[in-house]
Amino acid sequence: MIWLTIILMTVIIFFSRYIFIEPKLPLRLSAGMVKFLSYSAPAVLTAILAPIVFLQDNTLHLNLDNSYLIGAVFAVLLILLTRNTLLTAVLSMLLFFLVH
Amino acid sequence: MQDQQADPEQVPQSKLKSALKGAAAAMPLSIAVIPWGILAGSYAIEAGLDMLQSQAMSAIVFAGAAQLVAVGMIKSGVGLTSILLTTLLITSRHFLYGMAMRQQMSPLPLRWRLTLGFLLTDELFAVCSETKQHKFDRWFAFGGGFSFYLIWNIASAVGIVAGQQIPNLDELGLDFAIAATFIALVVPAIKTPSILVSVLVSLVMAVVCELFHIPGGLLIAALSGMTAGMLTAKFTNEAHPNKTLLTRPGDDL
Numbered sequence: 001m002i003w004l005t006i007i008l009m010t011v012i013i014f015f016s017r018y019i020f021i022e023p024k025l026p027l028r029l030s031a032g033m034v035k036f037l038s039y040s041a042p043a044v045l046t047a048i049l050a051p052i053v054f055l056q057d058n059t060l061h062l063n064l065d066n067s068y069l070i071g072a073v074f075a076v077l078l079i080l081l082t083r084n085t086l087l088t089a090v091l092s093m094l095l096f097f098l099v100h
Numbered sequence: 101m102q103d104q105q106a107d108p109e110q111v112p113q114s115k116l117k118s119a120l121k122g123a124a125a126a127m128p129l130s131i132a133v134i135p136w137g138i139l140a141g142s143y144a145i146e147a148g149l150d151m152l153q154s155q156a157m158s159a160i161v162f163a164g165a166a167q168l169v170a171v172g173m174i175k176s177g178v179g180l181t182s183i184l185l186t187t188l189l190i191t192s193r194h195f196l197y198g199m200a201m202r203q204q205m206s207p208l209p210l211r212w213r214l215t216l217g218f219l220l221t222d223e224l225f226a227v228c229s230e231t232k233q234h235k236f237d238r239w240f241a242f243g244g245g246f247s248f249y250l251i252w253n254i255a256s257a258v259g260i261v262a263g264q265q266i267p268n269l270d271e272l273g274l275d276f277a278i279a280a281t282f283i284a285l286v287v288p289a290i291k292t293p294s295i296l297v298s299v300l301v302s303l304v305m306a307v308v309c310e311l312f313h314i315p316g317g318l319l320i321a322a323l324s325g326m327t328a329g330m331l332t333a334k335f336t337n338e339a340h341p342n343k344t345l346l347t348r349p350g351d352d353l
Contacts, residue, residue, distance in 0.1 A: 001180070002149055002153050002174065003153065003156075004180065005170065005174065005180055005183055005184075006153060006156050006157060006160065006161060007160075008180070008184055009161045009163075009166065009170060009183070009184065009187050010160045010161050012184060012187050012188055012191060013161060013162070013163045013166060013187065013191045013194070014217065014218060016188075016191040016192065016194035016195050016198070017191075017194045017197065017198055017217045017218065017220040018198065018213070018214070018217035018218070018220075019195065019198060020195060020198030020199040020201075020202050021198050021201055021202055021205040021206045021208075021213050021216070021217055021220075022206065022213065023206040023207065027202070029199070029202060029203065032330075033199075034203070035330060035333070036326055036327075036330050037196075037199055037200040037326075038200075039294075039295065039298045039325065039326040039329040039330065040196050040197070040199075040200045040229075040322065040326055041200070041225065041226065041229035041285075041286075041289065042286045042289045042290065042295055042298060042299050042302075042325075043298050043299065043301075043302040043321075043322040043323075043325035043326045043329070044193055044196065044197075044222070044225070044302075044318070044322040045222070045226055045282040045285060045286050046282075046286055046299045046302040046303050046306065046321075046322075046325065047302045047303075047305070047306040047317075047318045047319075047321035047322045047325065048222060048278070048282060048306075048318065049278065049279040049282040049283060049286070050302070050303040050304075050306040050307050050310075050321075051306055051307055051310035052275045052276065052278065052279040053279050054307045055307060055310055055311065058310075058311065060307065060311065067276075068276055068279065071276055071279075071280060072279060072280070072283055075279075075280045075283040075284060076283055076287055078284075079283065079284045079287045079288060080287060083288060085125075085128050085281070085284040085285060086127060086128045088280070088283070088284040089128040089131075089132065089277070089280050089281045089284050090128075092280040092283075092284075093132075093276065093277055093280055096276045096280070100276075
């Protein structure tokens with residue numbers, strides 16, 4: 001039963017990743033659609049990170065007791081100053097674990 | 101993967117160099133995901149999967165969030181249909197990634213599509229979209245995706261071997277690593293007012309959806325943000341910075 005679950009999950013997840021890069025799929029992206037999709041990366045990544053930063057135990061934490069928020073603000077400043085992804089990730093993690 | 105020489109789309113760079121560049125671009129994300137890989141492995145063992153099944157979760161399912169949720173559901177004895185519906189909901193954002201990468205990936209040969217499709221995680225999408233202004237480089241994408249895959253699986257194996265000796269990793273705040281890395285990717289991508297609007301709308305919607313336990317909140321938030329960005333650009337007559345590069349001659353636009 002566990003193997004069946006694993007295999008069916010694999011099929012569903014692979015399908016979701018593959019179907020739209022299959023050229024035989026009769027789908028032509030219009031210029032408008034391409035523009036719409038150009039917003040997808042920042043929008044999706046933000047949608048993944050926002051609840052991590054602003055919510056803990058399903059409560060909104062918009063104050064300085066929230067080490068996630070402090071770390072996130074620090075990360076925004078760092079990336080603006082340095083433009084270095086790795087440095088920003090590492091330094092803001094260090095700060096986070098110091099205040100957490 | 102040897103006969104790419106005749107391909108006109110081939111990038112003028114050595115394959116290995118491109119792959120290594122991709123791996124380097126993905127490195128912050130690969131590092132951030134290590135604790136999660138360990139957690140995915142040890143949690144699977146804790147839920148009663150055997151070692152092979154636990155590794156298979158990471159090796160063939162290869163989907164962090166869906167894996168952890170599914171293992172949790174297996175552990176609490178939830179039925180197969182519910183597990184699969186939940187998987188579909190969590191994985192639905194990948195449809196969006198595939199669509200966004202369609203122009204770059206669909207002209208590739210089948211084995212490349214299968215490989216990059218399999219490797220198309222949040223992280224690979226983040227890495228590929230970060231370099232979208234350049235010509236799409238399949239070896240760069242492969243290097244990023246495959247190094248991430250290897251590290252995820254090695255971390256899972258560590259978690260599987262350590263089993264339940266792993267303390268409560270999920271209470272240490274390791275999710276911040278993901279948030280920090282995504283911030284470092286999103287902020288430089290905000291090049292126009294409409295992208296800023298898109299990000300802010302997505303942010304607020306994601307928090308609201310999560311707060312009210314709305315299923316599929318991630319996708320709702322992302323689509324709202326994308327729509328808001330699109331409308332902002334339309335009403336302000338904004339020219340997209342990547343527009344000329346997105347429309348190469350010969351593209352079916």
